[in-house]
Amino acid sequence: MGRAPCCDKANVKKGPWSPEEDNKLKSYIEQHGIGGNWIALPQKIGLKRCGKSCRLRWLNYLRPNIKHGGFSEEEDNIICSLYISIGSRWSIIAAQLPGRTDNDIKNYWNTRLKKKLLGKQRKEQQAARRGSSLKQEMMKRSGGGSSMVPNSSNNQNPQWPGMPPTLLAPIPYSNQDPRFNDHASIRKLLIKLGGRFSEADLPIHHGTSTDNHFANYNTTSTGQQIYQAVNIPTSSADAFNITGSATQFAQAQSYVDEAAELNVLQGKISSFPAELDPEIVYNNPQGLYGLEFLCGEGIVDNRIGTTGTSGTESNFWGEMSPLVYPPVASNYGGMQQGTLQECDFGELRYHRAN
DNA sequence: AAACACCCCAACCGCTATGCC
DNA sequence: AGGCATAGCGGTTGGGGTGTT
Numbered sequence: 001m002g003r004a005p006c007c008d009k010a011n012v013k014k015g016p017w018s019p020e021e022d023n024k025l026k027s028y029i030e031q032h033g034i035g036g037n038w039i040a041l042p043q044k045i046g047l048k049r050c051g052k053s054c055r056l057r058w059l060n061y062l063r064p065n066i067k068h069g070g071f072s073e074e075e076d077n078i079i080c081s082l083y084i085s086i087g088s089r090w091s092i093i094a095a096q097l098p099g100r101t102d103n104d105i106k107n108y109w110n111t112r113l114k115k116k117l118l119g120k121q122r123k124e125q126q127a128a129r130r131g132s133s134l135k136q137e138m139m140k141r142s143g144g145g146s147s148m149v150p151n152s153s154n155n156q157n158p159q160w161p162g163m164p165p166t167l168l169a170p171i172p173y174s175n176q177d178p179r180f181n182d183h184a185s186i187r188k189l190l191i192k193l194g195g196r197f198s199e200a201d202l203p204i205h206h207g208t209s210t211d212n213h214f215a216n217y218n219t220t221s222t223g224q225q226i227y228q229a230v231n232i233p234t235s236s237a238d239a240f241n242i243t244g245s246a247t248q249f250a251q252a253q254s255y256v257d258e259a260a261e262l263n264v265l266q267g268k269i270s271s272f273p274a275e276l277d278p279e280i281v282y283n284n285p286q287g288l289y290g291l292e293f294l295c296g297e298g299i300v301d302n303r304i305g306t307t308g309t310s311g312t313e314s315n316f317w318g319e320m321s322p323l324v325y326p327p328v329a330s331n332y333g334g335m336q337q338g339t340l341q342e343c344d345f346g347e348l349r350y351h352r353a354n
Numbered sequence: 355a356a357a358c359a360c361c362c363c364a365a366c367c368g369c370t371a372t373g374c375c
Numbered sequence: 376a377g378g379c380a381t382a383g384c385g386g387t388t389g390g391g392g393t394g395t396t
Contacts, residue, residue: 016364016390039381055382056365068363091384106385107363 013048017057021047025054026062034058060101067099071108079105079113 028045035041039051047054060066071079075097082093090102090109097105 014366037381050366051381052367052383053365059383060364088385102384103364110386111362 011048012050012053014053017049017061021049022057022062025058029058029062056103060103065099066101068104071112075100076113079109080117083109 024045024047028041034055035044037051038055041047042049042051042054049057078096079093082089082096086092088106088109090106094100094102094105
């Protein structure tokens, strides 16, 4: 048995809005407000539209101070940063971008930013391939060596000191690869890239005027930017420039609180190289199983090659890379006593207990 | 110039959250 | 406390626009 429809579908107009309909809706709301009931609104003003449709039209298009297109570099970074930290909560992301609607950001992400990101990934992969073949060539000339043991001089990742280079090895990419069709994978990829991408990485360019803002894209921006953007809210609610409703603020704040808690948790994990000996990780896949969510599946994929790929939002927080969340010591005690026990991090509890 | 392919975005759909009775 | 109505959200779709062959 399905849910009762919100309106009489037969007597409701669908499709694009006409200027007349827009005018009716806009002038009514400007004079009388919404009146707390979107469902009743279309009848009041003689519109043959569903209340939901009116609401969407107002929020996404007619509302004052709405911006369309022309996303700035700063907005790109904010979107990417928040996507890393909270995923596809478009309404919350929109609350951080004055004049932007969740629908707009969602569309922008799906049509532009995601592709930009994948373009970057492809480039890195090509670069890595080139580097890898060069390395093989040098190995041949020098008499070779064990591929199983990383060279000590190579054992640091320049971008993330202390992190074995293997952990950030490029993930094989193809357009058809289903791994890149889900949000979790994209987010991991974004984290891996440190949020860096430039216009040059954009595989497709439409040449519209709205693309101009990419012209000055700072290609030297680093994961630090992402780190800052993501972490600012955890230290101060003021940093969240809430332009939405009080509800949105409360909701956003709750995510911020969650993120702050995760900071603590991830802070513990982020000392991975010291506390989780890479040797153990590499040589003991069973021990790692269940922990991949703390390090990103790509890590396990690359090194061990066996991991479950649920790819669902259910383990959303767990999928966040510790790279994004540096240690925050102050709340660690509380985290140990409180949140951790309530979280369903079975494997984590297991490893903590052992 | 026409046909086709691809992209973008407005709008829809279905689900969950919330508030009220 | 439970049920219902509405609001709000995120995923998806379809049509128009633009680029390519």
